[in-house]
Amino acid sequence: MVMVFTGNLITGSADIPLGEILFGKAYNETIYTILLRIRLPRVLGACILGGALALSGYLLQTFFHNPIAGPFILGISSGAKLIVAVVMIVSANMLFSVSGLFMIVSAFFGSMVTLVLVLIISRKVRNTALLVVVGVMIGYICSAVTEFMVTFADDSDIVNLRNWSMGSFSGMTMENVGVMSAVVFLCLVMTFLLAKPISVYQLGESYAFHLGVNVKALRVWLIVLSGMFSACVTAFAGPVSFVGIAVPHIIRAICRTTKPLVLIPACFMGGSIFCMVCDMIARTVFSPTELSISTVTAIFGSPVVIAVMLRKKKGQF
Amino acid sequence: MLLQTDNLTVGYDGQAVIEAVCLHIRKGEIVTLIGANGSGKSTILKTIAGTLEKISGRILFMEKNLEDFSRKEKAEKFSVMFTEKVHTELMSCQEVVETGRYPYTDYFGRLSQTDRQAVEEAIQLVDIEDFADKDFSQISDGQRQRVLLAKAICQQPEILILDEPTSYLDIHHKIRFLEILRKLVAEKQMAVLISMHELDFAEKISDYTVAVKDGKVVHYGKPDTIFTAENICDLFSIPKDLYHQYLGKMTK
Numbered sequence: 001m002v003m004v005f006t007g008n009l010i011t012g013s014a015d016i017p018l019g020e021i022l023f024g025k026a027y028n029e030t031i032y033t034i035l036l037r038i039r040l041p042r043v044l045g046a047c048i049l050g051g052a053l054a055l056s057g058y059l060l061q062t063f064f065h066n067p068i069a070g071p072f073i074l075g076i077s078s079g080a081k082l083i084v085a086v087v088m089i090v091s092a093n094m095l096f097s098v099s100g101l102f103m104i105v106s107a108f109f110g111s112m113v114t115l116v117l118v119l120i121i122s123r124k125v126r127n128t129a130l131l132v133v134v135g136v137m138i139g140y141i142c143s144a145v146t147e148f149m150v151t152f153a154d155d156s157d158i159v160n161l162r163n164w165s166m167g168s169f170s171g172m173t174m175e176n177v178g179v180m181s182a183v184v185f186l187c188l189v190m191t192f193l194l195a196k197p198i199s200v201y202q203l204g205e206s207y208a209f210h211l212g213v214n215v216k217a218l219r220v221w222l223i224v225l226s227g228m229f230s231a232c233v234t235a236f237a238g239p240v241s242f243v244g245i246a247v248p249h250i251i252r253a254i255c256r257t258t259k260p261l262v263l264i265p266a267c268f269m270g271g272s273i274f275c276m277v278c279d280m281i282a283r284t285v286f287s288p289t290e291l292s293i294s295t296v297t298a299i300f301g302s303p304v305v306i307a308v309m310l311r312k313k314k315g316q317f
Numbered sequence: 318m319l320l321q322t323d324n325l326t327v328g329y330d331g332q333a334v335i336e337a338v339c340l341h342i343r344k345g346e347i348v349t350l351i352g353a354n355g356s357g358k359s360t361i362l363k364t365i366a367g368t369l370e371k372i373s374g375r376i377l378f379m380e381k382n383l384e385d386f387s388r389k390e391k392a393e394k395f396s397v398m399f400t401e402k403v404h405t406e407l408m409s410c411q412e413v414v415e416t417g418r419y420p421y422t423d424y425f426g427r428l429s430q431t432d433r434q435a436v437e438e439a440i441q442l443v444d445i446e447d448f449a450d451k452d453f454s455q456i457s458d459g460q461r462q463r464v465l466l467a468k469a470i471c472q473q474p475e476i477l478i479l480d481e482p483t484s485y486l487d488i489h490h491k492i493r494f495l496e497i498l499r500k501l502v503a504e505k506q507m508a509v510l511i512s513m514h515e516l517d518f519a520e521k522i523s524d525y526t527v528a529v530k531d532g533k534v535v536h537y538g539k540p541d542t543i544f545t546a547e548n549i550c551d552l553f554s555i556p557k558d559l560y561h562q563y564l565g566k567m568t569k
Contacts, residue, residue, distance in 0.1 A: 203403050206399060258405070
């Protein structure tokens with residue numbers, strides 16, 4: 001009870017910076033339309049997608065029983081990016097525009113393909129470090145192919161595309177926000193329904209099995225949901241690094257628990273805050289030039305990953 | 318009869334490891350499985366627990382086919398403790414024990430009054446109150462085995478399946494562990510199916526013993542008929558003279 005209570009307190013305090021950011025905007029911006037048409041969707045996008053990214057990482061870490069799993073590090077974001085880039089280029093050439101939902105579907109397809117690939121490899125290697133190396137390599141391959149295509153897709157759309165392939169929350173529209181919040185909300189609800197089986201799955205697969213968990217179904221759900229979350233992010237903001245991997249660790253350290261019922265909302269909140277702060281830094285530090293969001297998240301996220309690995313070396317395993 | 322296997326063949330990927338296993342266990346009985354490393358004791362236990370698919374034969378639980386029980390029903394009637402290590406992060410021993418209530422809790426896994434009572438009782442029974450608040454990953458092997466036993470107990474099963482639970486414990490903890498099992502059987506009429514390497518203890522705690530060698534059950538019966546020098550030498554391929562030199566005082 002105490003744990004849940006502290007967890008709720010933390011998620012409660014998460015709301016405060018959210019409010020501050022919104023208020024800060026209201027005072028700084030003089031033009032109402034810019035605020036509503038550009039800033040608001042962008043903040044909302046960072047908020048929703050940040051949460052989605054953190055949860056995607058959380059689910060993957062649960063799935064692989066591996067603390068250094070995340071959608072970016074395992075190449076899943078890059079796989080989704082590749083497919084989305086293909087769809088964008090094809091649609092730009094054929095002069096039709098793609099809806100947000102269709103982008104999510106194609107990103108989901110891309111992330112599933114890479115996930116399955118990583119899964120097949122992970123069956124062969126039981127080694128944590130090796131799995132990560134493989135994921136990073138797959139990510140590089142996908143990124144290289146994407147770069148290749150972006151370079152050759154000579155089109156007016158290319159500026160946007162290049163921007164997107166670096167990862168950015170810019171160019172968000174209210175319409176996008178509507179689609180993503182619907183999808184993310186749906187996935188969030190389903191993740192909550194998995195909280196109970198996840199709580200014992202963390203202790204090991206056979207452990208969960210003997211408590212009556214349908215382990216196979218749970219594994220499929222974990223994969224589908226984490227793929228869906230990261231697909232949403234990639235479709236709208238491109239690949240964003242280190243949020244999925246770092247935020248769950250920060251949250252675990254703050255909450256001092258591994259209870260999914262606490263961690264799921266806390267991770268979502270944590271991811272939101274992390275992304276909004278990073279996006280703010282990306283926009284403001286060198287303004288009017290924008291940094292890519294990944295640049296900022298990497299600066300804050302990668303030390304966390306290093307810390308986790310060092311701590312794991314010290315402890316058992 | 319609580320649990321019965323009828324001509325059960327077990328193994329991995331369709332390859333039989335042990336054939337024609339016929340064993341039975343009643344409420345309030347301890348049945349031990351003995352045999353050399355790799356003889357297939359764990360394979361039998363895993364098949365009964367449902368981790369492995371059986372190859373042929375039948376497993377009857379309360380005179381019904383085991384397959385007819387749902388996942389949840391099985392979890393309420395069987396508790397298992399295998400040799401795989403359990404990794405936890407930031408979980409107290411109490412929380413680990415609480416996971417045993419999984420089949421009984423509501424959709425979000427909240428504990429009811431009955432659940433809490435069962436947890437409390439199990440913790441007292443295995444005597445782990447002193448370190449119930451400690452982090453599970455930071456206690457000794459012996460303590461960890463007791464916590465896992467408490468988890469298995471609070472699941473309130475009809476039958477407890479234990480695979481070499483005492484192997485890594487020192488003699489003090491071995492004796493304490495087995496004493497708890499005896500108490501469980503006497504007080505709660507639980508049935509215990511256990512594999513172990515400690516022949517001296519197996520002889521003393523079991524109602525029936527199953528001896529496994531070379532892909533079949535070679536002996537099955539009351540311990541006093543099984544724990545003879547001749548049987549043990551044969552079962553573990555120990556030369557007679559070495560047996561008397563090293564184990565002579567432990568068994569007859």
